Amino acid sequence: MRPLTVDSLNPAILNVQYAVRGELAIKAEEHRVNLQENGQASGLPFDRVISTNIGNPQQKGLDQPPITFVRQVAALMEWPDLRRLAPDVFPKDVIARATELYEEIGSVGAYSHSQGVPLIRKSVANFIAERDGYPSNPAHIFLTGGASYGVSLLISMLISTPYKTGILIPIPQYPLYTATLAQHSGAALPYHLDEASDWSTAIGEIEAALETAAKDGISPKGLVIINPGNPTGALLDEHTQEKVVRLCEKHSLVLLADEVYQTNLHRAETHPFTSFKKVVRKLDSPIPLVSFHSISKGVSGECGRRGGYFECVNISDEVIAMMYKMVSVGLCPPLAGQIGVDCMVRPPKVGDESYPLWKEETDTIHKALASRSGLMAERLNKLPGVSCVDSPGALYLYPKIELSDKAIAAAKEAGKEPDAFYALALLDATGICVVPGSGFGQKEGEYHYRLTCLCPGVDEYVGKLEKFHEEFSKKY
Ligand SMILES: Cc1ncc(COP(=O)(O)O)c(C=O)c1O
Structure with a gap:
């Protein structure tokens, strides 16, 4: 042997x-x-x-420390009898949330819908619609075991010709992108961020990377933007985002918007976050956009729970059906992560018993x-x-x-x-x-x-x- x-x-x-x-x-x-x-x-x-x-x-x-609300909902989902055994331990809104989720999901030990629990996808869609002021369709949302899983799925689906299909990635970049491209035999097409202007994204750099790709016989399929950035911490302004969207239109690129740090804003008054979904809708742009979010970052920091989602915008039902086929092969995202996503997109509101502590x-x-x-x-x-x-x-x-x-x-x-x-x-x-x-x-x-x-x-x-x-x- x-x-x-x-x-x-x-x-x-x-x-x-x-x-x-x-x-x-x-x-x-x-x-x-x-x-x-x-x-x-x-x-x-x-x-x-x-x-x-x-x-x-x-x-x-x-x-x-983990957010108490998240862990309390998680605890009741892990052991639903706790609602009966310790009714005074948990705030009323936590019990209500866990009961609602339990009625939809049942045991967290069972597989769920491969795309993610429908109720939680609806919560995600409401969160996105409220954030951006544009509607979101739960059928176009996939819950994932962390943003990494979604990124990996998309890259695996976009590389049509080994070493000849490329994805534009920022340099410096979070190495998930180069690693996943290497794994799926895709070409990384690097464009440099500008350190001298606070690591901004310059359209000229992306255009230059596209020219290099053309010379190398590589066909570019997608553009990755990490906003806010890792490792740079930079934030794109809306004007730059608009230019990015127009560039994707010009070159027929799928925009992969990694927005896992969208709530990690240190000076939100002067440096707010705008999602690419909002920009694409505002411009009424036809570009295919996939945006990623995660429970690992923000204030949730639930990295080990493995939860996230991606939303597809301007992507045909046929392509979404292919995504569904591929996620079905992995059966379903972890239930603990899906519940974490629900807590992230539906935190306690003013007036809820949990709200003061959560705040x-x-x-x-x-x-x-x-x-x-x-x-x-x-x-x-x-x-x-x-x-x-x-x-x-x-x-x-x-x-x-x-x-x-x-x-x-x-x-x-x-x-x-x-x-x-x-x-x-x-x-x-x-x-x-x-x-x-x-x-x-x-x-x-x-x-x-x-x-x-x-x-x-x-x-x-x-x-x-x-x-x-x-x-x-x-x-x-
Ligand atoms: C930019 C970026 N995208 C994606 C991820 C992966 O996050 P997750 O834990 O949701 O897979 C990370 C993790 O550090 C990240 O920095």
């Missing part, structure tokens, strides 16, 4: 790269285990690992994210050789670092990308885990890293970061 070897696997799998859980994260985990098992005898110059590498708010060590919890999270992100940007910008856009949205900062020739040579010697070399040194010296910019894509000769604004104790760890940067700069 021939053994199963890596070489005998689907070659597309070998091309998949996913930096957010790459070398840095693996090493951070090794340090964490070492500290846990050996304490002070670990030999490490720090007493804890600070995970600023992943937008996973409820992760141990970050400890963003307090969500306001506290929004405030903490905004203040941490502002503070970190301010301090990072004071460091020599570091510049950082003070991002108005999402959960990240993406500082640029200048690295000396000596540091670059040392990185080469160590067989690392220069920013990975910097990030590894940072991890080893301080326990702070970030993701090097090379994992998101960046211009030749530029170096960045991404850190989240999810860690409590900013003062302490930014202090460590500053000290490290000074020492690194002295050494190299």
Whole structure:
């Protein structure tokens, strides 16, 4: 019998790269285990690992508390008898919500409709209609096990000719896109965001990427916009969004709008979020649009529950039937995630028993994210050789670092990308885990890293970061 070897696997799998859980994260985990098992005898110059590498708010060590309303509804759905056994524990609106969901769904241990529970899809449609002022059709909404599943499905459906069908992706980008394109043998067509103007999206850059694709014989099928951005935290203004929609019309592109950070807005008065659905409807544009949302981000942070949805706009019933066929193969999205989506799009309203606590919890999270992100940007910008856009949205900062020739040579010697070399040194010296910019894509000769604004104790760890940067700069 021939053994199963890596070489005998689907070659597309070998091309998949996913930096957010790459070398840095693996090493951070090794340090964490070492500290846990050996304490002070670990030999490490720090007493804890600070995970600023992943937008996973409820992760141990970050400890963003879950929203009580969400967990109470989830608890009653997991064990419906609780409604009878502990009637005084739960607010009335929670019991009413769980009862309504239970009557529709029954046991969360059963498969649901493959597209997602119809009642929850109706809630999503109402949420979208209220947000945008344009109607939404529940039949055009798919509930998913996180936004990632939806993105992956769409990319798998759009790649019609291996390596010859392309999707335009922003650089820097969230590596889900390059990884999924690699998996499905699609071509990533990179367009650069403009750091000098707060990581804005320039139409000229997308046009340039389209020209390159044409020269390479690649036919572009879709355009990905991440708004608010990851890793940049940038927000598109409505005027730019209109230009993006017109560009999709001109080049017959499907617009994939990744809007999972739509409620992570640090300065909403000056930097509001506008959905692409609203812009497409306002312009009465015929472009096919798929927009993604998730319970993993926002203030919900329920990453492990795996819930999200996508809405299809200007997509024919025949194509939707194909999507339905494909999601049927996976039977259904996780019920816990679907219930999480219902809670996200239908939070308590003024007058509901749960409302005051829900409001307090969500306001506290929004405030903490905004203040941490502002503070970190301010301090990072004071460091020599570091510049950082003070991002108005999402959960990240993406500082640029200048690295000396000596540091670059040392990185080469160590067989690392220069920013990975910097990030590894940072991890080893301080326990702070970030993701090097090379994992998101960046211009030749530029170096960045991404850190989240999810860690409590900013003062302490930014202090460590500053000290490290000074020492690194002295050494190299
Ligand atoms: C831009 C972006 N899209 C999608 C996702 C995936 O989210 P989910 O947990 O819903 O799959 C993430 C996760 O970090 C993200 O940053």
